[in-house]
Amino acid sequence: MNIVFNSVNKSYGIITALKDIDLSIDSGEFVFIVGPSGAGKSTLLKLILNQTRPSSGQLLVDNIDLSQSKKSEVDKIRKKIGVIFQDYQLIADKSIEENIALALDIVAYPKPDISSRIDSVIKRVKLNHRRFLFPSQLSGGELQRAALARALAVEPKVILADEPTGNLDIQNSWNLIKLLKEINEENHTTIIMTTHNLDIVDSLDKRVLYLKNGQIEKKTKS
Amino acid sequence: MNNLNLTWHHIRRSPFQSLTAILVMVLCFFSLTFFLIVSDGFSVVLNYFETKPEVTIFLKDGLDRNTIDSIQKDLSSYKSIKEIKYISKEKALTLYQDQNKDNPLLTEMVTSSILPASFEISVSDPKVLEQIASDFSSKKDTVDEIIYQKDIIDSLLNWTKIIRSVGLIIVSTIGTIGFLIIFIIVGMKITNRKDEIRISRLLGASRFYVIKPFLLEGIFYGVLGSLIGSLVCFILAFYFSQRINIFFQPIIFIRSELNIYLIFLLAEIILGIVIGYLASWVGAKRYIKF
Numbered sequence: 001m002n003i004v005f006n007s008v009n010k011s012y013g014i015i016t017a018l019k020d021i022d023l024s025i026d027s028g029e030f031v032f033i034v035g036p037s038g039a040g041k042s043t044l045l046k047l048i049l050n051q052t053r054p055s056s057g058q059l060l061v062d063n064i065d066l067s068q069s070k071k072s073e074v075d076k077i078r079k080k081i082g083v084i085f086q087d088y089q090l091i092a093d094k095s096i097e098e099n100i101a102l103a104l105d106i107v108a109y110p111k112p113d114i115s116s117r118i119d120s121v122i123k124r125v126k127l128n129h130r131r132f133l134f135p136s137q138l139s140g141g142e143l144q145r146a147a148l149a150r151a152l153a154v155e156p157k158v159i160l161a162d163e164p165t166g167n168l169d170i171q172n173s174w175n176l177i178k179l180l181k182e183i184n185e186e187n188h189t190t191i192i193m194t195t196h197n198l199d200i201v202d203s204l205d206k207r208v209l210y211l212k213n214g215q216i217e218k219k220t221k222s
Numbered sequence: 223m224n225n226l227n228l229t230w231h232h233i234r235r236s237p238f239q240s241l242t243a244i245l246v247m248v249l250c251f252f253s254l255t256f257f258l259i260v261s262d263g264f265s266v267v268l269n270y271f272e273t274k275p276e277v278t279i280f281l282k283d284g285l286d287r288n289t290i291d292s293i294q295k296d297l298s299s300y301k302s303i304k305e306i307k308y309i310s311k312e313k314a315l316t317l318y319q320d321q322n323k324d325n326p327l328l329t330e331m332v333t334s335s336i337l338p339a340s341f342e343i344s345v346s347d348p349k350v351l352e353q354i355a356s357d358f359s360s361k362k363d364t365v366d367e368i369i370y371q372k373d374i375i376d377s378l379l380n381w382t383k384i385i386r387s388v389g390l391i392i393v394s395t396i397g398t399i400g401f402l403i404i405f406i407i408v409g410m411k412i413t414n415r416k417d418e419i420r421i422s423r424l425l426g427a428s429r430f431y432v433i434k435p436f437l438l439e440g441i442f443y444g445v446l447g448s449l450i451g452s453l454v455c456f457i458l459a460f461y462f463s464q465r466i467n468i469f470f471q472p473i474i475f476i477r478s479e480l481n482i483y484l485i486f487l488l489a490e491i492i493l494g495i496v497i498g499y500l501a502s503w504v505g506a507k508r509y510i511k512f
Contacts, residue, residue: 049424071429079426091418093235106427154425 001062001080001157001190002026003048008057010043010214017043019214021057027157028188030181032201035211041194044211045160048192049081050074062157079107082151082189084161088143090135096122096146097131100153107154121149125179141172148179159183161193165200173200229438232411239407240443246403247447247498248454250396251490255455257389258486263466263475264382268375270473277351277370279358280338289364293341300354302347309340338366401501404443408436408505419510433506437499444498448490456483 005023009016018040025031033041046052047059050066059066061077069077083089090099097118104114122131125145130138138146144164151159161180165173177200184191195201201208210217233240281290290308297306309317314337322328345351351370358365412419419432463476 051424075426075428077426078424081426083424089417089421089424091421094418102422103425106422106425106431150425 002060003158003190003192004058004060005047006058006060008047008054008059010040010047010052011055016214018047018054021216023209023216025190025192027190028184030184030191030204030206031193032204032206032208033192033194033211034196034198034201034208035217039211040214041211042162043214045083045162045192045194048158048160049078049083079154080157082154082156082159084144084147084151084159084164086163086166088135088147090143090146090150092135095132095134096127096138096149099135099146100150103150103154109154117153121153124152125149140167141169141175144168144172144176145179148176152183155187156189158190158192161191163194163196165195165197173197177204225434225438228435229442232415232435232439233442236407236411236414239410240439243400243404243407243443244446244450246396246400247443247494248451250393250400250497251448251451251494252455253389253396253451254393254490254493255452255486257385257393259455259459259476261382261386261389262477262482263470264378264385266475266477267470267473268378268382271375271378276342276344277354277368279341279343279354279365280367280369281340282364282366283335283338285339285364290339293364297341297343297354300345300350302345302350304344304346305342307342309342311335311337311339314339397497400447401497404440404498404501405505405508408440408502409509411439412436412506412509416509429510433503433510436502436506440498440500440502440505441495442498444494444496445491446494447498448494449487452487452490456487 003023003025005021008018008021010018021044033044035041043052047054047066048061050069054067057067062080064073064077066074066077090096091102094102100118100121101114104117109117118131122128125148127142127145127149130142130146135143135146144167148164159180164176164180168176180191180193181204183189208220210220279293281293294306294308297303311334315332315334318332318337319329343351343354345354352372355368355370355372359368422432423429459476460478463478466475467473469475
């Protein structure tokens, strides 16, 4: 699933969040987006997820123009994307298992296979012992792993991770990155991750996009 | 968690809101059933009078036998006459005493001299009644008063219209309140679960996917409210039916045919589904903005 930005601009009233973005992300790539707060990193992810639409320009996700897409097309694309939010976005009154089950139900995962799929992803993120607990009963690191488990469960073609290490200690941050790297290499899942943590970026030989004032300042391999 | 489980989960999570919605719907459908039964009863009464056309001609006192025979002969000349029954003063007294046998005070002072003799005429064509009433009302020397079903039917029709109008107003008002309460409760529940809805949408859930549990919840209130409201009213109607039917004798005001009540019940459940579905759909449309 490739993602292409063609001269995309995004403004919120008089504030320009993204300016003239030209970008192409191929299927199976692992891309870091770095930059200071307010640079437009989260807006870039929101555009891919169609939480907001470009003010001008063209944004193609899986060859569908999201700037003009119908709601049903947006729903289809979102089902192919796993998202890890900085603030986890887990449903408070559902257990971790139920949160994952909801994501699987949304993508119409075969009902008889749901339980085994939950087993598999929960083991992968090492949360077996927390399966039936609610988000309020988990630590920050565990919550982030739960969010990752939910994103992984639906076998996404793309994972969007919005500063997933922002609330984690060093050890948990490295564990999460290691897991994302494995998923990228094993399943060729496209991963787009925003972060402030340059140590993590420098440690991996992946494409890095530097955003500043809504513009891509440079593109490098770290 | 399938949709029914999710709906049940929503209902259990806010039991007082759910209880309020159900009680209002019960009240709405209890009122509707009550007016349906009363309206049906009046239709039966109307039908009874419409299909049993009769006129009663009360005679003046002191008429001789020849005059009475002459009146009877005149009456016999009309078409569609089924029966002409002469009720003498003595017979009238016997009937009066029979009707009031449980109340000696009403019978003690009454003698045959104060009760008028009369003719009771039944016909097969109700139009003839009007003709007889018109012809005999001009015979002031022999006829004291004429009573025939047109007055009763007109009066009953009037009452039926009033009861139906009042019923319609009350049921519409309560129905609107029920609709608004479900609308508000669904709105509150959506507001309480807006994070869940927003997250579900971001995970790719369609708008219908997130609305569906709320629609089912509205339908649940409608079905349960209509079922309880109508069944309670039916039970009360059956409980009091004997006393009510004695009052309306020989007319059966509250019918005992189960089919009619099943039709009422089915119609009310369908109406409950429509109200519940529409209210929750409007609520979901109003409050789910993402």
